[in-house]
Amino acid sequence: xxxxxxxxxxxxxxxxxxxxxxxxxxxxxxxxxxxxxxxxxxxxxxxxxxxxxxxxxxxxxxxxxxxxxxxxxxxxxxxxxxxxxxxxxxxxxxxxxxxxxxxxxxxxxxxxxxxxxxxxxxxxxxxxxxxxxxxxxxxxxxxxxxxxxxxxxxxxxxxxxxxxxxxxxxxxxxxxxxxxxxxxxxxxxxxxxxxxxxxxxxxxxxxxxxxxxxxxxxxxxxxxxxxxxxxxxxxxxxxxxxxxxxxxx
Amino acid sequence: xxxxxxxxxxxxxxxxxxxxxxxxxxxxxxxxxxxxxxxxxxxxxxxxxxxxxxxxxxxxxxxxxxxxxxxxxxxxxxxxxxxxxxxxxxxxxxxxxxxxxxxxxxxxxxxxxxxxxxxxxxxxxxxxxxxxxxxxxxxxxxxxxxxxxxxxxxxxxxxxxxxxxxxxxxxxxxxxxxxxxxxxxxxxxxxxxxxxxxxxxxxxxxxxxxxxxxxxxxxxxxxxxxxxxxxxxxxxxxxxxxxxxxxxxxxxxxxxxxxxxxxxxxxxxxxxxxxxxxxxxxxxxxxxxxxxxxxxxxxxxxxxxxxxxxxxxxxxxxxxxxxxxxxxxxxxxxxxxxxxxxxxxxxxxxxxxxxxxxxxxxxxxxxxxxxxxxxxxxxxxxxxxxxxxxxxxxxxxxxxx
Numbered sequence: 229x230x231x232x233x234x235x236x237x238x239x240x241x242x243x244x245x246x247x248x249x250x251x252x253x254x255x256x257x258x259x260x261x262x263x264x265x266x267x268x269x270x271x272x273x274x275x276x277x278x279x280x281x282x283x284x285x286x287x288x289x290x291x292x293x294x295x296x297x298x299x300x301x302x303x304x305x306x307x308x309x310x311x312x313x314x315x316x317x318x319x320x321x322x323x324x325x326x327x328x329x330x331x332x333x334x335x336x337x338x339x340x341x342x343x344x345x346x347x348x349x350x351x352x353x354x355x356x357x358x359x360x361x362x363x364x365x366x367x368x369x370x371x372x373x374x375x376x377x378x379x380x381x382x383x384x385x386x387x388x389x390x391x392x393x394x395x396x397x398x399x400x401x402x403x404x405x406x407x408x409x410x411x412x413x414x415x416x417x418x419x420x421x422x423x424x425x426x427x428x429x430x431x432x433x434x435x436x437x438x439x440x441x442x443x444x445x446x447x448x449x450x451x452x453x454x455x456x457x458x459x460x461x462x463x464x465x466x467x468x469x470x471x472x473x474x475x476x477x
Numbered sequence: 478x479x480x481x482x483x484x485x486x487x488x489x490x491x492x493x494x495x496x497x498x499x500x501x502x503x504x505x506x507x508x509x510x511x512x513x514x515x516x517x518x519x520x521x522x523x524x525x526x527x528x529x530x531x532x533x534x535x536x537x538x539x540x541x542x543x544x545x546x547x548x549x550x551x552x553x554x555x556x557x558x559x560x561x562x563x564x565x566x567x568x569x570x571x572x573x574x575x576x577x578x579x580x581x582x583x584x585x586x587x588x589x590x591x592x593x594x595x596x597x598x599x600x601x602x603x604x605x606x607x608x609x610x611x612x613x614x615x616x617x618x619x620x621x622x623x624x625x626x627x628x629x630x631x632x633x634x635x636x637x638x639x640x641x642x643x644x645x646x647x648x649x650x651x652x653x654x655x656x657x658x659x660x661x662x663x664x665x666x667x668x669x670x671x672x673x674x675x676x677x678x679x680x681x682x683x684x685x686x687x688x689x690x691x692x693x694x695x696x697x698x699x700x701x702x703x704x705x706x707x708x709x710x711x712x713x714x715x716x717x718x719x720x721x722x723x724x725x726x727x728x729x730x731x732x733x734x735x736x737x738x739x740x741x742x743x744x745x746x747x748x749x750x751x752x753x754x755x756x757x758x759x760x761x762x763x764x765x766x767x768x769x770x771x772x773x774x775x776x777x778x779x780x781x782x783x784x785x786x787x788x789x790x791x792x793x794x795x796x797x798x799x800x801x802x803x804x805x806x807x808x809x810x811x812x813x814x815x816x817x818x819x820x821x822x823x824x825x826x827x828x829x830x831x832x833x834x835x836x837x838x839x840x841x842x843x844x845x846x847x848x849x850x851x852x853x854x855x856x857x858x859x860x861x862x863x864x865x866x867x868x869x870x871x872x873x874x875x876x877x878x
Contacts, residue, residue, distance in 0.1 A: 232623075236717070239713065239716050240748045240752060242657075243709055243712060244751070247705060247756040247761045249653050250704070
């Protein structure tokens, strides 16, 4: 019994000492990362209408072909100065009508980043229209900025769940899906919301069951993409905590 | 006809066989870490050859004459039950820690094929390993010899990590982290498992380790803790299990008095409280104490007061700082706690904070850079830091200004 106590005592003292080392080193890690805070820069570099022909929902309607960049559409999207939010203005949607636009966010900083959340904020117009909107997203990534899109087989098919959700829910599903695949955008890397060879999109659809009163209405809302620093602390990586050489399934 | 008497000769410990078993274990380890394993192919070796080798070892030891474990047959059920309880307790403690400290998705496959492959990998390794352990400990000692237990636990721990893992340890920080997060917890489990096989044979430690391994490989979620917490749980739990079981078994087998149980409980509580206190003092937790030694923040904070500083842990915390917050920052090796009076954000220098002590005539000369900030002052406890001030002379003090 005394021997087990002695062993336990040695272990307890060791743990106390390791705690001191942990405190010192974790602080060092923090200092290392905060030095780089000035270079944390995730930027929406592209937000345009999609003019492609892909029409999964069998909806060949005018909303599909607006060009947001040339300003000749009734709809509009603007990248805000903060670089991480866009303002979307939708006009004249009809029940079942779909609008889709490309969006690419690039890591122009020097530290890896992870999408933490996307917020939807109503700004102006008919709020009921926003509440009746459904959305779905698709995504693809170039993690390290080498110009190559990561193989879909590796990071999922990018369809998220393929279902229409209320706008905020659709974007939460997107965040969850990216986090499930542990997507961390390295410097110069980028995240596009899209599939295959397309740049990507968020699709908005006015619910088929929406009342006709919502036709010819306008709504303006803001989408804010909140990115967080992916720390260099190895303990933050859930794949490193389980030992082994990583070759076991 | 004269009836022939059957004479049973008790099995004697064979040191030659012990050496043979150790050599077998080491051979598998060396083979696993040799280029031969790569030549054979990772998958073939991992899922076919290695399990077969360990299964072979288990069968080989099974058919060898071996010495019975120490515990009496009538106590076996009791020992199995406790091994099961300790295994489940370890899993529950880990899950609880995961709920508090974070849970991650298991990196292991949970498809039917994946589970089968993992079981093919784990089960023979566990079984073979525990047969080796049981054979060695029960052959080498009949008494509760902790030197033998420790040596066997060390052997089993050493061979559970690849040589590359040891060779890859290049700096002190990495070595300490490896020792604390992986090696020491593995050693603790092995020490407890060695005690279990000493009492009840390989089946007892297979129950204990099997539950832990089963959780690790099959659970879709696993606790994703900071390495210091992984170390704490991994090291202390098996050691406390060992102490508790040692006491409980002594109670039932040797009829020792119940007094020891209370003794162990108070010992465990004292240990945990001591660790918590030391860790708090050295700054493991999100809030840490710091002693104020000058009057620059008077009247709010006086010399001798202890402040509790909440660590800044990310960019968001920095961005949330506002004018009038009291921050602790580092300058030339000294920790200073002053109030933010202005926030500067220039393209050249990024985010910086202009600070001033409440009792000072003028602001601090240089603005504080983001990376120099350690935390924000949340609470103050008056006058309990005077002892620190007495111990340290003015020249030595670098705690807080």
